[in-house]
Amino acid sequence: MSVDAGTLAVGFDELAVLKRLALDGAHRGEVKVSCRSLGEDLGVSTQTASRRLQALEDAECISREKVGDGQFVELTETGIGLLKREYEDYRAIFEQKGSLSLAGTITTGMGEGRHYVTLPGYKVQFEEKLGYDPYPGTLNVTLSAASKRERSGMASLEGVDITAWEDEERTYGGATCYPAVIESTDGHTFERAHVIEPDRTHHDTAELEIIAPERVRDELGLLDGDEVSVYVESA
Ligand SMILES: Cc1cc2nc3c(=O)[nH]c(=O)nc-3n(C[C@H](O)[C@H](O)[C@H](O)COP(=O)(O)O)c2cc1C
Ligand SMILES: Nc1ccn([C@@H]2O[C@H](COP(=O)(O)OP(=O)(O)O)[C@@H](O)[C@H]2O)c(=O)n1
Ligand SMILES: [Mg+2]
Missing domain, CATH: 1.10.10.10 (Winged helix-like DNA-binding domain superfamily/Winged helix DNA-binding domain)
Incomplete structure (x- = not known):
């Protein structure tokens, strides 16, 4: 090898x-x-x-x-x-069982998050399963190379299933949500957020999408390129 x-x-x-x-x-x-x-x-x-x-x-x-x-x-x-790389692997093996610590930078996406998050078939499920009506959009975080690899560990966490649905025109894919805390470099945190992993997406695994009841950019004063840590836990 x-x-x-x-x-x-x-x-x-x-x-x-x-x-x-x-x-x-x-x-x-x-x-x-x-x-x-x-x-x-x-x-x-x-x-x-x-x-x-x-x-x-x-x-x-x-x-x-x-x-x-x-x-x-x-x-x-x-x-x-x-x-x-070896170090990150050992960290993933031995540290923080049941939670993941990811790092990345704030980015502007394709402007589609807003559209999907506000669709009634999703909105109802967010309210019922997450307990809030999300701010219309997804906060996009481009993960570091190490975090991109560690992200696969999310599959072993307990997630909230958002189920697929359809209207007269088309079908909409399901998604999985994981409770997450976002921390900016000045040490401020936003606690009531979820990482959302849509079953269908145009992004690759380096892009993490987050939903929350508030506009996290405003809450933490985040601009494109700012670094954040995202602590992901089991639901
Ligand atoms: C709740 C939710 C549901 C989604 N469902 C679909 C879908 O059914 N089909 C699809 O092509 N993309 C779906 N997407 C993914 C979007 O197409 C896109 O990859 C991404 O959300 C764009 O985010 P951005 O505008 O923040 O870059 C979904 C995204 C979210 C947040
Ligand atoms: N909870 C949220 C959701 C989105 N946002 C931001 O709100 C805007 C709209 O989200 P979007 O997903 O439609 O747009 P992009 O992520 O594609 O830029 C973006 O600037 C997001 O970064 C936020 O600050 N907090
Ligand atoms: Mg987005």
């Missing part, structure tokens, strides 16, 4: 070297490394340690400068990015 780093593949053996280097501080700046002590730390031969460093350099995960009795090694942005 391997993970992509740039054009070359970095295997889990190399990832272990990357982690070892970062534990020595190589993600913050140059550290002096010898292949022999690296090999001893990892339980492999000096030659194997040397080969793995070469693979990491080829994949542009580290930069290094050889000196007489060893080398100075530093993690690159690509290398740090690979470790962060």
Whole structure:
């Protein structure tokens, strides 16, 4: 198995070297490394340690400068990015069971949210199942790369089912709502919101849509590009 780093593949053996280097501080700046002590730390031969460093350099995960009795090694942005991906996975596994913490930026969407949210077939269900009449629209949040991946964890939370319905002209798809709290970077929170995942949507998984009884932009003073955290829970 391997993970992509740039054009070359970095295997889990190399990832272990990357982690070892970062534990020595190589993600913050140059550290002096010898292949022999690296090999001893990892339980492999000096030659194997040397080969793995070469693979990491080829994949542009580290930069290094050889000196007489060893080398100075530093993690690159690509290398740090690979470790962060691992970190996010472990966070998803061990932290905050039953809730998700997502991060992203406020964006303007296609202006369709308003139309759908106010349709009578949905409006009635929101009032009955969520306990409020939503502000007409959806607050769109473009998720960071890590949060886009973590978003799939929402499927394991308990959601409120909004069922499909139809009028004389067409059918409308169902949706799932999850209770959510939105926090702006100045620490203010909006508590009474829901992430809404329509079964049919024109957005990809990087786009999160939120409904609430109030206009959240006004409540939290949010403009396009502002960062927010969205804490999603089970219903
Ligand atoms: C409650 C609700 C129901 C929706 N139902 C449908 C649907 O039946 N068919 C469809 O193509 N899109 C549906 N959508 C998704 C919209 O087409 C669109 O992807 C999205 O909501 C646009 O949001 P934006 O204007 O904020 O960018 C629905 C959206 C919401 C909020
Ligand atoms: N609870 C809500 C719902 C929408 N909104 C905003 O209200 C406007 C109308 O929502 P919309 O979904 O029709 O429009 P876009 O998200 O496509 O821009 C947008 O500016 C949303 O960001 C909000 O601030 N709070
Ligand atoms: Mg919207």
